[in-house]
Amino acid sequence: MASGRGKYLETCFFSQSTEASKYITLEKIGQGNFSEVFKAREKGINQKIVAMKRMLTYNEKDGPPISVLREVRLLQHLKHENIVSLIGTCCSSSSFYLVFEFCEYDLEGLLKNTKVNLRLGELKNVLQQLLKGLYHVHSKKISHRDVNPANVLITKNGILKLADFGSARAFCLPEPTEPQNRYTNPVVTLWYRSPELLLGDRNYGPSVDMWGAGCIMAEMCTRSPILRGNTEQEQIKLISQLCGSFTPDVWPGIVKLKLYNEMELPMGHNRKVKDRLKGFVRNAYGCELLDKLLQLDPNARIDADSALKHDFFWTHPMPSDLSDMISRHRSSMFYYSAPRTNQMKRPYQEQIGNNQIQNKRQYKGYEDRIY
Numbered sequence: 001m002a003s004g005r006g007k008y009l010e011t012c013f014f015s016q017s018t019e020a021s022k023y024i025t026l027e028k029i030g031q032g033n034f035s036e037v038f039k040a041r042e043k044g045i046n047q048k049i050v051a052m053k054r055m056l057t058y059n060e061k062d063g064p065p066i067s068v069l070r071e072v073r074l075l076q077h078l079k080h081e082n083i084v085s086l087i088g089t090c091c092s093s094s095s096f097y098l099v100f101e102f103c104e105y106d107l108e109g110l111l112k113n114t115k116v117n118l119r120l121g122e123l124k125n126v127l128q129q130l131l132k133g134l135y136h137v138h139s140k141k142i143s144h145r146d147v148n149p150a151n152v153l154i155t156k157n158g159i160l161k162l163a164d165f166g167s168a169r170a171f172c173l174p175e176p177t178e179p180q181n182r183y184t185n186p187v188v189t190l191w192y193r194s195p196e197l198l199l200g201d202r203n204y205g206p207s208v209d210m211w212g213a214g215c216i217m218a219e220m221c222t223r224s225p226i227l228r229g230n231t232e233q234e235q236i237k238l239i240s241q242l243c244g245s246f247t248p249d250v251w252p253g254i255v256k257l258k259l260y261n262e263m264e265l266p267m268g269h270n271r272k273v274k275d276r277l278k279g280f281v282r283n284a285y286g287c288e289l290l291d292k293l294l295q296l297d298p299n300a301r302i303d304a305d306s307a308l309k310h311d312f313f314w315t316h317p318m319p320s321d322l323s324d325m326i327s328r329h330r331s332s333m334f335y336y337s338a339p340r341t342n343q344m345k346r347p348y349q350e351q352i353g354n355n356q357i358q359n360k361r362q363y364k365g366y367e368d369r370i371y
């Protein structure tokens with residue numbers, strides 16, 4: 001077993017790991033770059049339904065990869081109603097699993113289903129729960145770094161759970177005199193990736209997650225991802241068309257970013273977030289909040305605490321619980337099992353810390369979709 005990880009593995013994993021044979025897998029519900037996820041049932045009297053995330057990069061000799069150790073450690077640290085709860089870990093001779101509480105839906109599966117109609121109060125509720133989850137994560141000085149609808153789960157009781165902490169990292173706010181953070185770049189699924197990450201910022205903070213929350217909010221209104229670039233360059237172009245050109249006037253720190261002079265930054269675009277999205281949001285407070293979430297300058301972007309205090313959540317219609325919506329759609333809905341159309345194909349994800357596995361689901365058809 002890799003030496004530096006020995007103590008960690010002992011305390012985090014093998015002392016508590018159970019046998020995978022304790023569970024019967026029922027169906028596959030998710031597939032990612034480094035894992036596949038199954039719905040499973042505990043054997044014996046318990047019969048508890050769980051989600052088992054099987055790590056594809058596991059081998060018995062080296063043990064679980066460092067990214068899995070991180071995911072477990074962070075999840076152990078992040079107990080909250082809106083964060084998915086890790087029940088434990090288990091292994092068989094060839095596989096290593098994380099075992100989670102089971103959630104019936106993921107937001108991507110729900111949004112792709114045209115029969116699911118989200119009322120404004122329900123949309124507010126989903127966003128509010130997402131922001132509460134993010135507030136908790138950020139208050140623990142952690143960035144999730146892959147906020148996208150497939151990582152937002154919802155239980156049959158209408159409770160939102162932020163999931164997939166495989167890319168999450170602890171951050172510290174640097175003092176001006178201290179060396180800056182040197183985080184890996186890139187992270188975050190391309191369509192939800194913030195402007196600072198696209199420009200190679202390696203000193204980013206929780207605001208990268210707030211950009212993702214803004215993209216999710218807009219997607220809940222339009223019912224389709226709003227910024228569907230196929231490459232970083234195309235993503236920058238689409239963001240510029242919606243949020244205005246990337247200039248030092250609106251974003252003073254931009255000139256210091258590594259790729260500022262390397263990427264092509266389209267000039268002459270005005271900001272059109274409210275204009276283009278107001279027909280979908282149909283709520284003035286909603287447009288205002290979206291505008292604050294989709295700020296190019298990370299320092300100007302609203303944080304989770306301020307977003308939760310925004311009038312959007314405190315004016316009629318108030319956030320309403322999701323039980324009504326869920327009672328109309330009893331069967332599970334996941335991105336993985338949703339019927340495929342070209343529009344649904346997700347972009348490639350460049351994941352960090354592992355270049356062994358490439359995402360095989362390249363998004364082929366770039367479509368310049370402007371909201």
Ligand SMILES: Nc1ncnc2c1ncn2[C@@H]1O[C@H](COP(=O)(O)OP(=O)(O)OP(=O)(O)O)[C@@H](O)[C@H]1O
Pocket residue numbers: 029030031032033034035036037051053084100101102103104105106150151153163164165166167334335336
């Ligand atoms: N606790 C759960 N309950 C129900 N479904 C889940 C649960 N956890 C994950 N899933 C489903 O499996 C999918 C993939 O899980 P997750 O996001 O954790 O891993 P991943 O995207 O495969 O990660 P990576 O790409 O880093 O390997 C989710 O989008 C969701 O549909």
Ligand SMILES: [Mg+2]
Pocket residue numbers: 032150151164
């Ligand atoms: Mg995921």
